[in-house]
Amino acid sequence: MASVRAGSVFLVSCAALSYEVLLTRYFAVASWSEYGYWVISIAMTGFAVSGVLLALFRSAALARKEFLFRALPLLLMVAAAAGYYFTTINPFNPLELQNAVLWKSQLANIGKFYAALFPFYFLSGFFLGLSWSAFQSEVAKLYAADLIGAGVGATAILVLMFVVHPFYLICAVPLVLFVAALLNAPKTGGARTWSYAALAIVVVxxxxxxxxAFNKARFFEYKSIYPVMNVQDNKVLESYRTPRGYYLLLDNFTERRDLALSNNLGLMGSTGTPxxxxxxxxxxxxxxxLPGGEIDLSYVPAALSSLPYTLRPAARALLVGSSGGYRPIEVQTGYLGVVDCLAIESDPIMFxxxxxxxxxxxxxxxxIVRASPQAVLARETKPFDVIDVSDDYMDEGPANKYAFTVDAIQAYMRALAPDGIVSIPISIRExxxxxxxxxxxxRVALRDLPNPEQHIVVYRSEWTARILISKAAFSADDLELIRKFCSDLSFDTSYFAxxxxxxxxxxxxxxxxxxETKTEDTSREGPQDALRDDLIALFGPDGDAFRAESFFNLTPSTADRPYLNYVFRPSRLGSLLDKLEIVPHEEVGFLTNIAVLAQALVMAVIVLLLPLARWKTLRAGNAPIVRGVCYFAALGLGFLFIEIALIDKFARLLNDSVSSFAIVLCGMLIFSGLGSALSGRFGSAPRRGVRVAVVLIALSCVLYAAALDTAIGAALAWPYAIQIALIVVALxxxxxxxGMMFPLGMASLTSGAASFVPIAWAVNGAFSVIASPLASLLAVMFGYRVLFAVACVAYVMALFAQPTPKAAAQ
Incomplete structure (x- = not known):
């Protein structure tokens, strides 16, 4: 019986996390991933609500547990399929959410998402919560099965992404739940057992x-691929299915080399990009x-990115991003005269x-090699004259944001020849x-130099700016050449010392x-360059005051806080919402986290208040309410704080967010499952077990905060297999x-305190939903070291709040 129960928990947990991951992929492909995260996070409050319902009707649920264990897997199959169908037919449009007239209809569509997905998570949480309540003496083993099942589910769905179209990953979930249903089939044999099995077969x-047959998943109209897919004679040359993403290689008359070019291109005798x-x-x-055959490169001298090669002719160049193979050809044969070129690509399909x-x-x-710039620089010994980051490199993948940090710029500077130049692009379209x-x-990367502003030049086209950083201060001849290049090509020189x-x-x-203003300032005469004005203030004598008083957060991007595009301050949220229509897509993640956090806090309050309807029952059973709430809330926050921070940290090491997600999530869940199984050794002394666990967690958090960045920096050039081994050892x-903390807390809820078990599950679920957006906001505003510190404090709080068996009995 114990093995059947553990197997059922394993499968339901496997299906639940598989469903979460496949929904994340669906929203990333069909819509925008930020809104998918919003919807899924709130829908997962179903776990918390299931705990509340179990707390309110615990006796009734336990009296019917055999029926419920048989019915829930069948209902979960239906909820998974129906929820996915209603999600795919939802006409949600995030662009209208920023429209003052249309936003209300989109909130209604978000509500439809909640309605579609909530039942699956509620039923999953109810099945697991009922398992903890009905078999409390086996919680350590069951929770181990839960965690390991979640790890296996996440890994399995990621593997399926190599072969199954992302819109059809849903097919895997009912099959897993079908096996769970068979495990819970009546054990009497005969017609009853066979009837249940036949019903399960019909449902699956x-x-x-x-x-x-009724899959309605599609690309939504606001995705950049939608109009291209509908161009006449469009051809899909190749498609690639991977956990990193769903790739399509398209060919039609609208597709051309995309590059920031001079407005004078026609006057220079060029027909444009190929x-x-x-x-x-x-x-x-x-x-x-890059297509095959001969290519007309006459456009290259008119490109914004060509200036560094004018300043440093006959250069040895490092290209961070190859722009689909174009950049090496352009710099070597496109009139730029590079004598030696090493190009880097991080994305495997692009490479x-x-x-x-x-x-x-x-x-x-x-x-051309596949690696991160940090890894290449860690093993290259010969200096470069030019380090050139491509226009599209930042958008290739989330891990590439580390190439735009203080730490990365300092690495670039160390790899330069004495008069070498780094060229870094940034979009100013929004x-x-x-x-x-x-x-x-x-500027901060160069803070050890006496006059860092003399090493920086900023120039731009209409939509793209480039930051030039020279190892030696730019000379007067350099500045004259820069101004001539920009003047000849109608580019703007926005800053030089x-x-x-x-x-x-x-x-x-x-x-x-x-x-900050409702109207536009029209008093100034002549054309404006807002970037120039801001940069003069930034590098001027009152730069500190400008940075402090700016509406935007100008804190530099670092390896500990690598969020270059999140520039809003939470304290200015009201002004931001007043002009929501001009907020760019890059800032959506920040606003989504705030929205999710606000809703999750409301849900947590509801979760905490609803069980008060059974206050007398809880008090009669001597349930440790306050201590229990604090303990399981701290677990919900702390676990995800550590998990989210480690996923992003190791994305820098592997230069791949998906691989980091898979390895860290699977590793943490499996090791936590083993920890849950080991917690049984402290069954008679749960408080001693919690002390051991908290000391180990606290030491780990201190080491992560103090030494993880250094360790990752040292391991950037290591072989991939050894990097993975490092991650496993660190995890x-x-x-x-x-993994020990949850079952040890449950082991404290003995005798009359057992009525608190479903509330503990609800509190843990509610604060897990809070943890995700809160962790993201803390990382953006303060960095991952603060996240590790807060997680450490949460677990220390759990140590002091632990409901001991003695306290529960009293």
């Missing part, structure tokens, strides 16, 4: 048919892919496509402030973006201890 078959296939990842355009096209041209002085924050990041705004022409007007001690 109906769910599979509906998932395939036609090229476009690579899309999860419906978002990544880059043009393979770029390398195939690149190899066909047989350029003997150029190489907000010029992104370039200001990148310039501040560069000693700039006189009156003496610098503005070719591409860039008015300021303000959230194991803390994860074993984390």
């Amino acid at each position: 078959a109906a769910c599979e048919v509906s998932a395939i 036609a090229s296939p476009g690579l899309y990842k999860d419906g978002n355009r990544m880059a043009s892919i 393979n496509l770029a390398a195939q096209a690149f190899d066909a041209l047989s350029l003997d002085r150029s190489r 907000f010029p402030v992104y370039a200001v924050r990148l310039a501040e990041t560069a 000693g700039i006189d705004p009156a003496a610098v022409e503005v070719w591409n007007e860039l008015p300021p973006v303000s959230f 194991a001690p803390a994860s074993l201890a984390l």
